[in-house]
Amino acid sequence: MNCITRYISLLTALILAPFQLLAAPPIVIGLDADMSSIAAQGGEAIRRGALIAIHELNQNGGVLGRQFELRVKDHRGNPARGIDNIDDFALDSNVVAVLGGVHTPVALRELSSIHRHRIPYLVPWAAGTPIIDNDFEPNFAFRLSVRDQYAGAFLVEQVLKRGYSKPALLLEQTPWGKSNLKAMTKAIQANSIEAATVEWFNWGADDLTPQIDSLRRAGADVILLVANAPEGALLIKSLAKLAEEQRLPVISHWGITGGNFPAMAGPELDKVQLSFLQTFSFFNPPDRELAGQVLRHHCDLFGACDAADIPASVGLAHAYDLVHILGRAIELAGGTDRALVRDALEKVQNYHGLTRHLDQPFTPTRHDALDASSFQLGQFDNGGTVRPLKTSNLPES
């Protein structure tokens, strides 16, 4: 910003300042998500969902006479940036809560800052169980998203349901991967099956052939994948190179949908059986009317009017619901005091959301709004759109 522009802005602010003093300050919701890195698509979905909810709230006069405003920061998947973003948001007294984004490791690292600043942290997309099951008291973290504890059991259940008996775990070497290892292992043991093997990979891996060879040598009949879009796409491409009978089916966590996975995987996507965890789809929403409304608002605000044009819809739905729940909590709190809002979040009841109807999203002992009943498998269609996986589409083992 050059000097002239700065002076004009300052002058304008000075001129308008008196007017602003007359108006109630907005209720700022901070968004700290991966907006540009490997899960940028998920971050954008979260942003849109939040904006749609804010739009609706503001259209209804806001809450307590105050309009909502979304302020976005990009942590790029870097916990250090996430921490700094939380610190910046916390310094702004207008920020009532922070909406988180992908990834679990970032969320985990932000917990200290969140609880130091005592600012409510709403998680629409980070499944790591410890995010919510932390040691902080009072707990300022609230999640309307997948909880790995449930996801692991769900995915193992899907393995069994589809007749696989020897899943191999292919996990990213992150806290998220470790979280899922714990959950999946527990579920596998609970179902009296045995994992063929567990293989790890790092972010930025450029070759998963050794892991695939290991999985095949171990006799796996299905791959349980916990990865983000880049590594997931790499797996697909690596499997596609194998002979058809050697390509193992993949049942994945939802991480691969946070990025532009179809584009990353390319045409090889059609060569591999891939299904993944989802919690919402515009193609089979629990409330079609609400879904339609949201879709219309999406169309109004962002120009994309077809459900097929909305990638990472789970993020959108979760963020939408969390913002509305926050609005209810602020109203209950009678103000934007963060601590009071936190307490009010636990008291919100009877929320009919886009994701699902929630009798009480959060309680003092439960800060995860969703459970396995909200889970479903999805798949990519030929156009790269996420659609619910039809049961009939599932291959028999």
Add this chain to the structure above:
Amino acid sequence: MLNMSPGMPSLLRQVAIRVLPAAIFIMLLIWITVGHVSDRVFQAEIDAKLKQQAEDQAIFARTRLENLVTNVRDIAGNDLIVNGLIDLDADTNYLKPFIRSIAIDGLSGIPIALTDYRGRLIAGKQLTAWRQSDLAQWNEQVSQGQPVVALKDGALFIGVPVYIGQFIEGMLAVRFLPEQVHHLLNPVGVNGQIDLISIDEQAVADGQVWPSEAMNTSAQVELALPESNNLKLLSTIRAATVSNASLYFQWFMLIAFILDLVALICGIFAAVYLVIGPLNRFIDQLRNSQREKGIGLFDVDKGPLEIRLLAEAFNRFVSTEQKLLQEQSDQAERLKTALEREKELNGLQRQFVSMVCHEFRTPLAIIDGNAHRLLRRHQTMQPGRLEEALGKIRLSVTRLTDLMESVLSAARLESGTIKFEPESCDPAKMIQEVVSNHQEINPGYKLIVDLEQMPAHFTMDIKLMRQVVSNLLSNAIKYSPEDTHVWIEASSTDDGGLICSVRDEGVGIPAAELDRLFERFFRASTSTGIAGTGIGLHMVKALVALHCGNVDVKSEEGKGTTFSVYLPCRQYEMIESMPDKAAAA
């Protein structure tokens, strides 16, 4: 083997004194010049090779360093991103297992810091005490995507960007110890040493990374690392191990110098044996010859051709010189003789002039005296006295006339104007007339004539012969005391010639002076006190020589002299008088 003449040692010494130092000086000059030139010529090559080797080694070291950096980047990219930035368990030791795998030729780096996107230390603070400013500075560069390669206390630090997705979200710094750095940059077999030097002057001043002064290097190449703006690779190469070209050449020159010296010494001995020896003998012979014979020729029939040719040329030179000297000597002698003769002639001429003047003076005095007496006393003088006086006057006139005739004749003879006109005449008659004339004026003398054997006719120049007879008769009378006899005899000879002799009983002529009697102006020592010009006999000889005759003289001092004139019978041609040749004959 070597014929050493007495002068040989001094000659050798001369050669040694003059030649050897010059030769040694020249060889040294050549050695120095060539050495200098070779240094210049080869120094450029050495420098180029040194520089090339230094550059190659620096490039090699940089490649190894780049590989190390790449290794660190790979580690950071693959193993560390997730575990370092995403999953930090607050256990700083977790870095070590990953960084241990950073290996290049067995090197093992020590992770020292993991920073976030703002350069804040995430992990590693317990591993080393780092200046935050260093990390912040490195982070700034790493955030641009460029690794950092830095030196601190001799240790190498590599900072690489840590990516999350496509974004640089942190930095991993790894340290390699100084000995590891040395091993990294200087594998076995490298001639020289490669050091990392820091542009940071403090690091240089610390002396931690500066090459050892004992390296004695002659080539250094600084190779900046492109990934870092604060480090350079300094490659130093030992000059002795790069190229031996100059050394070989200098060894060659040294050997060549020694060989040249040996060749020089052999050459000197060869020169002494082949040249100087014969030359020395030549010189000795010359000296001996000079000592014994003066400048003389000598024989050289041995020795080298050059010496023989030299001797022959010398001989010719000497001969020519001798001839010239002899000619000069002869000419000098002739000049000396001529000079002496000229002096003598001048003396004689002066004497002649003096004598002529005296001769003229006496009769003139007599004439004058008698004339004066007659003038004073003619009236009282007795007739006999008058006749006497007149007779004396007349006699003096005759004497003057004869004297003038003699002088004129001498002059004509000297100038070559005497005409020789021989004709047939009566010689007896001529002689009789001359005798009569002289008898008349010299009555005190007894003139005896014997002309019985005279031919009636004889071809001769009567005028000149009259003068001859007159001179001889005049001398006979003059140099004889009065009242003595003078015999005049003439007769024909068997070959048809004529001989005439005039004998007196006069003072005679010393035998030693007879040979000079006919020289112009010469007067015998016995003529002292007697008037005479000294030209009469010279005239006699010349005039007789015109007739191809000769004059002979016999004399005995104190007793008398006999002059004999011989005229051959000839038919004469007209010959102009040549008095010098006639006198010389």
